[in-house]
Amino acid sequence: xxxxxxxxxxxxxxxxxxxxxxxxxxxxxxxxxxxxxxxxxxxxxxxxxxxxxxxxxxxxxxxxxxxxxxxxxxxxxxxxxxxxxxxxxxxxxxxxxxxxxxxxxxxx
Amino acid sequence: xxxxxxxxxxxxxxxxxxxxxxxxxxxxxxxxxxxxxxxxxxxxxxxxxxxxxxxxxxxxxxxxxxxxxxxxxxxxxxxxxxxxxxxxxxxxxxxxxxxxxxxxxxxxxxxxxxxxxxxxxxxxxxxxxxxxxxxxxxxxxxxxxxxxxxxxxxxxxxxxxxxxxxxxxxxxxxxxxxxxxxxxxxxxxxxxxxxxxxxxxxxxxxxxxxxxxxxxxxxxxxxxxxxxxxxxxxxxxxxxxxxxxxxxxxxxxxxxxxxxxxxxxxxxxxxxxxxxxxxxxxxxxxxxxxxxxxxxxxxxx
Numbered sequence: 001x002x003x004x005x006x007x008x009x010x011x012x013x014x015x016x017x018x019x020x021x022x023x024x025x026x027x028x029x030x031x032x033x034x035x036x037x038x039x040x041x042x043x044x045x046x047x048x049x050x051x052x053x054x055x056x057x058x059x060x061x062x063x064x065x066x067x068x069x070x071x072x073x074x075x076x077x078x079x080x081x082x083x084x085x086x087x088x089x090x091x092x093x094x095x096x097x098x099x100x101x102x103x104x105x106x107x108x
Numbered sequence: 109x110x111x112x113x114x115x116x117x118x119x120x121x122x123x124x125x126x127x128x129x130x131x132x133x134x135x136x137x138x139x140x141x142x143x144x145x146x147x148x149x150x151x152x153x154x155x156x157x158x159x160x161x162x163x164x165x166x167x168x169x170x171x172x173x174x175x176x177x178x179x180x181x182x183x184x185x186x187x188x189x190x191x192x193x194x195x196x197x198x199x200x201x202x203x204x205x206x207x208x209x210x211x212x213x214x215x216x217x218x219x220x221x222x223x224x225x226x227x228x229x230x231x232x233x234x235x236x237x238x239x240x241x242x243x244x245x246x247x248x249x250x251x252x253x254x255x256x257x258x259x260x261x262x263x264x265x266x267x268x269x270x271x272x273x274x275x276x277x278x279x280x281x282x283x284x285x286x287x288x289x290x291x292x293x294x295x296x297x298x299x300x301x302x303x304x305x306x307x308x309x310x311x312x313x314x315x316x317x318x319x320x321x322x323x324x325x326x327x328x329x330x331x332x333x334x335x336x337x338x339x340x341x342x343x344x345x346x347x348x349x350x351x352x353x354x355x356x357x358x359x360x361x362x363x364x365x366x367x368x369x370x371x372x373x374x375x376x377x378x379x380x381x382x383x384x385x386x387x388x389x390x391x392x393x394x395x396x397x398x399x400x401x402x403x404x405x406x407x408x409x
Contacts, residue, residue: 029202031236031286036260042193046203049141049190057135058128071141072205075194078144080206084219 002032003039012047022050025061027068112159112172112179120173124164131160144191202289235286235295242267242299246306249273250316250338250363257299267299271364272314275303309338314363314370321379322346337361337372344374352378 003011009019022028023037027050032038053059053067113120116130134156136142143149162179163169171177194203242257252271258264265284273279278300285295310317320335330348334341337358344356354376362370381388392398 029289031202033260033286035262040193041188042190042203045188045190045193052135052139052141056132057139058132067142069205071190072194072203073207074144075191076204076206078195079204080222084222087218087222 003041003044005037005039008039008044008047012044012051014047014051022047025065027064110155110159110179112162115155115159116163124166127160127163131156131164135160140189141191144195150189232292233288233290234292235288237295238285238297240265240297240299241302243302243304244269244273245304246309246311247338249275249301249303250309250311252364265297265299269301273301273303274311275301277301308336311363314365316362316370316372318372318374319377320344320374321377322350324378324380327351327376327378335372335374338363346376350376350378352376 005019008014009016012019014022019028023030028039028043028046030037030039030043050064050068053064054061059067113122116127116134118126118130122130135153138149138153138156140146140150140153159179161168162172168177172179240257240259242255244253244255248255248269250271252273253269255267255269256264257267265281267279267281269279278298281297281299283294284297287294308318316338318336320333322331322333325331326333326346327350328348330350331346332343333346335344335358339361342358342361344358346356350356356374356376358372358374360369361372364370
């Protein structure tokens with residue numbers, strides 16, 4: 001699961017200097033240490049996204065930072081909403097079970 | 109198969125610049141990472157990217173225009189997008205950002221409570237555990253010691269090796285791993301121990317095994333000789349009439365364990381003198397009983 005710096009550069013088609021700038025800008029936050037960073041598949045997909053933004057979509061570096069920040073917020077919101085829905089569903093299942101049990105008791 | 113010009117919404121005479129412009133306009137709307145959760149945009153983006161792949165390459169475009177290849181030749185393989193990871197990631201991952209609804213969390217309802225709980229969890233997420241390997245000498249493993257581990261990223265870590273540690277055992281140093289991204293505790297350093305073999309000691313559980321060479325005279329007549337143990341030499345009494353394979357037990361001279369020590373098991377090995385010895389040869393020639401016993405009796409079937 002963990003990708004070394006060399007493999008990462010190769011698979012993301014990046015050069016060393018560019019990667020260093022991206023890490024400095026906190027567009028990428030690898031785990032591990034500064035001298036021996038450890039990348040995940042998620043970091044790799046994120047690097048490809050940054051590449052798409054800059055090359056295919058012609059977005060400049062200032063824009064990339066803004067987009068990543070907003071995207072991270074969108075994902076945070078999506079997850080919060082998913083958790084919320086899960087919570088509401090669990091609650092409604094519980095209350096359904098509760099009310100049907102109540103009905104049975106009434107009949108007895 | 110749709111026409112790539114149609115997909116990008118351009119004329120067949122469009123310049124490369126127009127093609128790029130059209131692609132960018134669509135990609136900004138349709139890029140899957142800019143539309144997490146919208147399956148339809150992902151499908152359309154694939155079409156658009158495929159059309160762009162074909163038309164942005166002058167050679168491929170020319171061959172398509174002349175009918176040599178069709179539009180299917182240029183479909184992009186499905187890429188894994190960042191959104192797929194962001195959706196699955198656990199709370200507290202480095203890119204998580206929930207500041208977009210911090211204002212909701214002030215309120216006093218279920219949603220606010222849920223958000224507060226998650227924020228606490230992600231802030232408290234521990235740092236990563238770091239793994240190291242440390243190889244130590246056999247006697248250090250038996251008796252315990254302190255070792256300094258030099259870290260690859262600089263600095264060092266003092267590791268207390270408890271006595272009796274075994275090959276492959278992992279020591280967990282609390283809080284010596286990577287720091288937390290938020291306000292949580294640092295991770296742990298996990299140090300896997302490998303033990304170098306010893307020249308003559310071997311370990312079986314908590315017992316130490318050793319093959320100890322003795323002379324014929326010591327074996328036949330009995331003797332008090334020095335035997336090495338992990339904590340230094342001790343005097344060992346070899347009983348009269350001992351043999352190769354005789355095992356003598358030194359109580360409590362093995363590996364320290366809870367409530368005591370294992371034993372050291374000394375297996376004797378009778379050794380002839382390294383040089384041929386005429387005196388011994390003469391004695392054995394005249395030693396009548398030497399030929400009357402059969403050490404291979406048990407092997408006859």
